[in-house]
Amino acid sequence: MRLFISFEGVEGSGKTTQVEMLHNYLVEMRISVLKTREPGGTALGDRLRPILLEHSDAPCCPLSELFLYAAARAQLVKEVIAPALDHHTVVISDRYVDSTVAYQGYARGLDISLIERLNRSATNGCMPHLTVLLDTDPEVGLNRISSRALTLLGCGKDRLESESLHFHRQVRKGYQILADRNPDRFFVVNGRRNKEDIHQQIKHELIRRYPESFPLPIPARNAG
Ligand SMILES: Nc1ncnc2c1ncn2[C@@H]1O[C@H](COP(=O)(O)OP(=O)(O)O)[C@@H](O)[C@H]1O
Numbered sequence: 074m075r076l077f078i079s080f081e082g083v084e085g086s087g088k089t090t091q092v093e094m095l096h097n098y099l100v101e102m103r104i105s106v107l108k109t110r111e112p113g114g115t116a117l118g119d120r121l122r123p124i125l126l127e128h129s130d131a132p133c134c135p136l137s138e139l140f141l142y143a144a145a146r147a148q149l150v151k152e153v154i155a156p157a158l159d160h161h162t163v164v165i166s167d168r169y170v171d172s173t174v175a176y177q178g179y180a181r182g183l184d185i186s187l188i189e190r191l192n193r194s195a196t197n198g199c200m201p202h203l204t205v206l207l208d209t210d211p212e213v214g215l216n217r218i219s220s221r222a223l224t225l226l227g228c229g230k231d232r233l234e235s236e237s238l239h240f241h242r243q244v245r246k247g248y249q250i251l252a253d254r255n256p257d258r259f260f261v262v263n264g265r266r267n268k269e270d271i272h273q274q275i276k277h278e279l280i281r282r283y284p285e286s287f288p289l290p291i292p293a294r295n296a297g
């Protein structure tokens with residue numbers, strides 16, 4: 074099956090958690106699956122990731138940031154995503170093109186049509202079939218992350234996580250606009266629900282969309 078699923082949402086909305094849960098479920102179902110993340114997923118992307126996410130004295134203006142994300146993404150599509158889809162491996166990505174529209178477009182204020190053109194070139198038009206948006210109030214997400222920062226001693230917030238609350242609200246709004254404009258591709262979930270609930274909702278959406286590939290579990294027969 075040719076299936077590409079991306080996960081989107083503000084910091085701490087639960088993307089990495091849900092990617093992991095869906096990945097485990099597909100492995101259990103013996104479906105060939107590959108998970109990746111942005112920025113990263115290739116040798117080049119993994120070198121760009123700290124440049125994009127770590128605090129640094131080297132200024133990085135919004136346009137430079139946009140092009141660095143595009144460079145990482147072009148490599149990820151060519152090296153990882155497109156070949157996996159060609160081999161009928163389900164691809165799950167923790168962030169993809171919509172992150173750039175939400176962060177660099179709606180929150181940083183760069184021209185949305187420029188971003189969309191750049192995304193199209195960088196990905197060679199390779200778009201997710203399904204995008205799960207974990208719609209979450211950024212205050213909730215950032216609080217979850219600060220508890221993570223406290224738990225993992227020495228692991229503070231990264232460069233984007235440290236942006237103002239106003240910035241993250243713009244990101245959320247950007248995602249909501251994207252979901253409204255692409256209702257067939259987006260599946261919006263309330264990110265405040267508990268992890269297992271959200272996972273079940275995502276599974277049901279997959280079963281609803283692709284009943285042949287994700288059959289409903291056969292109910293256990295009553296003994297006697
Ligand atoms: N639905 C949820 N309810 C409560 N806490 C959650 C939920 N999903 C994830 N978390 C917790 O919130 C933190 C951030 O989750 P994570 O998956 O890393 O978010 P993201 O990848 O979107 O930044 C983690 O500590 C995670 O265990």
Ligand SMILES: [Mg+2]
Nearest residue numbers: 088089090167
């Ligand atoms: Mg994450």
